[in-house]
Amino acid sequence: MNTAEVPVRLTHTWKRQGDTVVLFSDAHFNLVRLEFNQIGGRVWELVDGKRTVEEIVDQIHSVHPRAHRPDIEASVVAFLEELRGEWLVMTTGDLAAYE
């Protein structure tokens, strides 16, 4: 996923529960429960269909300023790619194909 791309959430059924985010996906017709840890949950919350990947990385970096930014970027991109593979996010570019 290019850092200039804008990811969009595909499921509405999610909730912050303490430090984690719990969500249910029915992308594959069957209901699946997923639970993200603190950072994964924060990334999920930042995926609002407006922020670019780069802006999401900036937000995470601002909370963890001592972490190496390229490492954060690699982790966030890998996580978002995994979510994309699970049909939980798309990019606005992916969505354009449905127009």
Place this chain on the structure above:
Amino acid sequence: MSNAVDVLLLTTPRAPHLSPASVQVSENSAPPLGLLCVAAALEQAGFSVAVVDFYQNGHKPRDVVELIDVLRPRIVGISALTSGIHMAYRLCRHVKAAAPHVHTVVGGPHGTALPEEVLSHPEVDFVVRGEGEQTMVELTRVLFSRDKSKAGLFFVSGISFRNRNGNVSTQDRAPMDFDSAPLPARHLVPMANYLQQGAIVSSRGCTYRCWFCSSVTFNTHKYRYRSNDLVMQEMDLLRERYGTRSFEFIEDTFTCMPDRILSLTGLLRSRDYEWSCQATIPDLNEHPALLPSMVEAGCRGLFFGIESGNDEVLKKIKHMSRKKILGTIDRARTQGVKHFVTSFIIGHPWDTREAIADTLDLILELRARGAHTPVSILVPFPGSPIAKWPEKFGITIHSVDWADYYYNRALISTSNLCREELDEIYFSVIESVVATAGTADAVGEMSRSRLGGEVVTN
């Protein structure tokens, strides 16, 4: 050899949130029988037809351009539910951009309920309201006629269109005699792609008057059915052509006319078929001979729209009670039914937190009996009583963005629960349901966490 056809019929593309895997489960993989019935009627009338199932194939809207190029139809007809109507508009826009002379027709439940809204989209030329078989044949004849004025359109019942004076809606078409309708033109789609090759419709119409259901706007309350001989012929044909011995009756109320079913099961006893259907608890209770007869004739799966677990709400829906529901399911299990689907709705006009707690309680009881228990938040589909008269039910509808009309998001508030509360309650209900996933492996609901290092293990 020319590939050209007179009419191209399409289902709507899948919405982005549905993955390719979503149609790789049997519950969601039936051929588009309604569209294939229309195709059969057109073929019978002498028109050449192609059917492309965009939903099943995962085609995107713009893929229609290539189809237009290859098939060169004069009419493109699209069947659309409310949740897919935005995709129908996109298809029509691509059609008009590629071939402005091609007539675009939208049929199905949404257009039937809201023809004026559909016609407000300039890319749609015609709306077919209600059953499409005869209407599409007559419409196609007029559009193919040499009469440039197309005055014949005014004599086609069940259509809406624009003319220079505004929108015109001809009179409603009376529900057809289902027995005289041709069998679905299954030869027009690659049947091997569908898991439910034995999907069959033996009746149309529903005798119930559920406030949340829009089906009657399309299929009406007039219950019509094929003769049992024809039903048997169709099942035998499916076995002969596609080798299936497993059938699913996909219709609103299979069991509402017990004599018909008792007679059909008498015929089915001589076959080695297994089948499933939608039944109602009152039908099976009021006619005790029905269930054993169905099981003896191969019924192995039952779908019930239970809707609630609260006795007060149940009484208002279908004169049911928890006791009757559990008793009927237990009886069916004992007699040999193997698979149960019992669906529920949260957000009935009378639902309270306590009533929904009863619903969850019943869901868990049914899951303990092996039932699959899909749950949805009430969706005010156009054409349903609740969408027509929300104030009568104390309902506020918050969205008419049809792309949102999906079962897992609250679009309404009731007099007892606001939209946010419904979302929150729905979340906790499905969390409790999925927590029992160990009892429901067979139906595929599961809990998993495998998204790399960012994920906490359950």
